[in-house]
Amino acid sequence: MKVKCLWISICCLLVAGCWDRTEVNDLAIITAASVDKAKNEEITLSVQIFLPRALGGGAGGAGGTGGGQGKLTTMRNSNGPNIADAISKLQAKIPRQIFWGHCKVYIFGEEIAKQGLADHIDFLVRHPEPRNRAYLYISKGEGLDTLDITPSLERSTAESLREYADLHIGMAVTLVDFRNMLRGESEAAAIPIIENGKKLQKPEDIQVKAVMVGTAILKRDKMIGSLTLHETRGLLWLRNEMNKAAISVQLNGVEGIVSVNPIRTKTKLIPHLENGKWSMLVHVDTEGDVVENGTRLNLMKPELLALVQNAVRADIEARMRMTLKVLQQELQTDVVNFAAAFHREYPKEWEKAKGQWEKIFPQIEIHTQINVNIRRPGLISVPAGVPQEEIKNDE
Amino acid sequence: MLEKGKITATQSGMILYPIIMSTAMIAGPSLMMKHAMQDMWITPIWASCSGFLALFIAKQLNQRYVNMTIIEQSQQIAGTFWGKGIGFFYVLLFLQINGFIVREYAEFIALFLNGTPLSIVSSALVLVSAFAVRGGVEVIARSAQIFFPFFVVPFLIMILLILKDLEPQNILPILDNGLLPTIRAAVIPQGWFSEVFLLSFLLPYMSDRTNAKKAGVVTILACLVTMIVSNLITLFVFGDVTMTLLFPIMDMARYISVADFFENLESGVMAVWVVGAFVKVTLFYYVTVLGTAQWLNLSNFRPIVLPVGWLTILFCFWGIPDFSTVGEINSFAIPFLLMIFFVFIPGSLLLLSTLTEKRNRTKGVDTG
Numbered sequence: 001m002k003v004k005c006l007w008i009s010i011c012c013l014l015v016a017g018c019w020d021r022t023e024v025n026d027l028a029i030i031t032a033a034s035v036d037k038a039k040n041e042e043i044t045l046s047v048q049i050f051l052p053r054a055l056g057g058g059a060g061g062a063g064g065t066g067g068g069q070g071k072l073t074t075m076r077n078s079n080g081p082n083i084a085d086a087i088s089k090l091q092a093k094i095p096r097q098i099f100w101g102h103c104k105v106y107i108f109g110e111e112i113a114k115q116g117l118a119d120h121i122d123f124l125v126r127h128p129e130p131r132n133r134a135y136l137y138i139s140k141g142e143g144l145d146t147l148d149i150t151p152s153l154e155r156s157t158a159e160s161l162r163e164y165a166d167l168h169i170g171m172a173v174t175l176v177d178f179r180n181m182l183r184g185e186s187e188a189a190a191i192p193i194i195e196n197g198k199k200l201q202k203p204e205d206i207q208v209k210a211v212m213v214g215t216a217i218l219k220r221d222k223m224i225g226s227l228t229l230h231e232t233r234g235l236l237w238l239r240n241e242m243n244k245a246a247i248s249v250q251l252n253g254v255e256g257i258v259s260v261n262p263i264r265t266k267t268k269l270i271p272h273l274e275n276g277k278w279s280m281l282v283h284v285d286t287e288g289d290v291v292e293n294g295t296r297l298n299l300m301k302p303e304l305l306a307l308v309q310n311a312v313r314a315d316i317e318a319r320m321r322m323t324l325k326v327l328q329q330e331l332q333t334d335v336v337n338f339a340a341a342f343h344r345e346y347p348k349e350w351e352k353a354k355g356q357w358e359k360i361f362p363q364i365e366i367h368t369q370i371n372v373n374i375r376r377p378g379l380i381s382v383p384a385g386v387p388q389e390e391i392k393n394d395e
Numbered sequence: 396m397l398e399k400g401k402i403t404a405t406q407s408g409m410i411l412y413p414i415i416m417s418t419a420m421i422a423g424p425s426l427m428m429k430h431a432m433q434d435m436w437i438t439p440i441w442a443s444c445s446g447f448l449a450l451f452i453a454k455q456l457n458q459r460y461v462n463m464t465i466i467e468q469s470q471q472i473a474g475t476f477w478g479k480g481i482g483f484f485y486v487l488l489f490l491q492i493n494g495f496i497v498r499e500y501a502e503f504i505a506l507f508l509n510g511t512p513l514s515i516v517s518s519a520l521v522l523v524s525a526f527a528v529r530g531g532v533e534v535i536a537r538s539a540q541i542f543f544p545f546f547v548v549p550f551l552i553m554i555l556l557i558l559k560d561l562e563p564q565n566i567l568p569i570l571d572n573g574l575l576p577t578i579r580a581a582v583i584p585q586g587w588f589s590e591v592f593l594l595s596f597l598l599p600y601m602s603d604r605t606n607a608k609k610a611g612v613v614t615i616l617a618c619l620v621t622m623i624v625s626n627l628i629t630l631f632v633f634g635d636v637t638m639t640l641l642f643p644i645m646d647m648a649r650y651i652s653v654a655d656f657f658e659n660l661e662s663g664v665m666a667v668w669v670v671g672a673f674v675k676v677t678l679f680y681y682v683t684v685l686g687t688a689q690w691l692n693l694s695n696f697r698p699i700v701l702p703v704g705w706l707t708i709l710f711c712f713w714g715i716p717d718f719s720t721v722g723e724i725n726s727f728a729i730p731f732l733l734m735i736f737f738v739f740i741p742g743s744l745l746l747l748s749t750l751t752e753k754r755n756r757t758k759g760v761d762t763g
Binding site: 020131180340344 | 506508509
């Protein structure tokens with residue numbers, strides 16, 4: 001009996017796993033981090049730390065809406081030759097143990113992105129705490145300015161950036177996506193760009209300025225250029241990542257604008273290689289609803305609806321071609337990942353061509369095949385606010 | 396007989412499945428991808444051949460020498476002197492492999508509990524296993540049976556949760572570099588499959604030995620399917636990057652995110668892995684203890700349980716200074732050791748026993 005008790009107590013001590021226990025109130029929970037270029041080949045690591053007291057104090061003290069006004073996060077930063085070194089210096093400024101497990105957003109300054117991100121990504125994927133699904137952003141100017149903003153709708157800028165990513169307005173790139181892109185066939189990557197935090201400090205700026213401003217294009221891990229928000233939409237179509245958009249088209253010889261909201265879209269890249277001539281068929285299938293009809297056309301008529309479908313088709317094609325022109329001619333970077341499509345379809349030819357992909361990519365001929373189906377006109381049939389006699393039932 | 400417990404064929408399958416899969420689940424996909432690239436899902440098919448071979452050999456040996464383990468069988472077939480020699484190397488191998496498995500487990504746990512000394516992590520596991528081993532084969536079988544759902548169900552749930560993030564086009568182009576790389580990649584997983592040979596230590600205590608073959612085949616097929624699925628899924632999520640990941644399945648669990656709150660499931664994978672490692676370490680531990688007792692002709696194996704456990708902990712540190720060495724041993728030493736001891740030597744013994752039997756029979760015809 002005594003021996004049994006001894007065994008049980010030894011087991012309790014060893015198997016319970018209390019050795020590495022961490023108390024929540026010993027942790028400094030980081031919600032977002034940014035890496036910027038500093039002087040002398042160093043980097044500045046800035047972290048946004050969640051302040052649990054602000055949340056509790058707000059509810060218990062003033063109560064109601066008054067409590068919500070205080071900042072829920074604070075920002076600290078530190079310099080060092082790399083992230084790991086900067087963290088150890090940063091730890092000297094924070095009384096609690098730094099914890100990366102809840103960091104959902106990493107922001108890189110524009111300057112450091114031009115220098116290369118590979119070194120910094122290594123820390124994030126090697127360390128067991130940072131999350132695979134954390135989102136990456138490149139900030140105009142310096143990333144640390146964004147961390148200091150107090151957003152009005154969300155608890156922190158980290159939370160709002162994460163929500164933006166979930167909305168898929170621009171690209172949404174996680175750590176895993178970026179790692180896959182860096183090792184992909186095309187050796188090109190894209191990361192969304194956010195507005196310079198300095199320009200978003202004042203409330204009146206936030207009211208008018210968009211946060212997402214485009215997409216950074218990286219060759220290997222170095223930023224070489226960017227797409228505007230408009231061009232980013234084309235990229236989303238090409239990469240099969242489009243899921244929310246309003247396409248507004250003007251019909252030939254008709255006054256007013258019709259807007260269509262695609263509900264489901266699917267883009268397929270079909271490569272073709274003949275006699276050393278590389279071409280790519282971009283096949284898009286999309287279906288959607290009419291959300292606004294500013295014309296006098298009755299869209300319940302199939303032939304009029306076909307007109308709108310044709311216009312939408314032309315619009316999607318124009319968007320994709322505009323983006324591809326920038327990618328092929330100006331930036332010469334294959335972020336659409338045509339390379340992977342060719343590798344899959346023509347493995348042998350790809351093996352020979354992969355060394356000269358940078359020369360081949362700009363010369364790829366693009367064909368498109370776009371199917372647009374407008375399924376429903378919304379809640380009303382004929383345009384609202386137009387007298388019955390002015391409504392056109394044919395062209 | 397040293398062991399008086401009885402187990403069923405189904406239970407033996409439930410022991411063998413975690414034994415093969417717990418190693419395969421930790422680093423399998425990336426090890427196989429090193430050679431086979433995006434065709435790595437074909438590799439387990441080749442690898443499973445060694446499993447079937449080992450199963451056949453174990454079953455045949457058992458039919459010839461009922462109620463004997465390989466330690467006793469080798470003495471019957473090769474004579475006492477050579478048989479004892481072979482038995483000694485078997486016991487040494489089990490000790491070595493078990494020490495290595497404990498180390499692999501401890502390294503994985505230490506990645507997260509990085510403040511806990513390795514010796515504590517490994518001795519805790521060995522201690523728990525020691526209790527099971529002292530209980531004998533029946534206790535091991537029952538605990539494996541209890542833990543079996545905890546090992547399988549979380550993996551299935553994980554697959555369901557990751558489904559929406561899969562990119563199946565990563566599988567293309569199929570057989571880019573031909574079949575040869577997929578066969579080369581099978582060198583490592585064939586070692587895991589050949590561990591089915593441990594059935595040699597379970598067959599003598601099986602109450603329904605007629606079902607043993609079926610249970611073994613089902614186990615190997617189940618492992619085959621699980622390995623193909625886990626290879627495909629990691630390929631679909633991470634593509635070529637899988638190769639660089641040390642713990643691909645765990646990384647996949649880390650990537651799961653459903654409805655913004657169902658995420659960070661790596662602790663789940665860790666728990667599953669602890670269960671698998673427990674069954675694996677316990678069986679290897681048991682086999683070492685039973686083998687040693689049979690080799691030394693002891694009347695009871697219980698007194699040597701703790702000393703062997705102590706040795707196992709020592710073997711988990713001897714000659715393994717760091718994780719890169721663990722990786723080297725895992726890809727260069729273990730597969731060949733397992734192939735030699737679980738397929739080649741038993742196969743030769745089986746051949747030898749068939750030949751002597753035939754010779755004796757022909758002799759009998761000659762004289763009589």
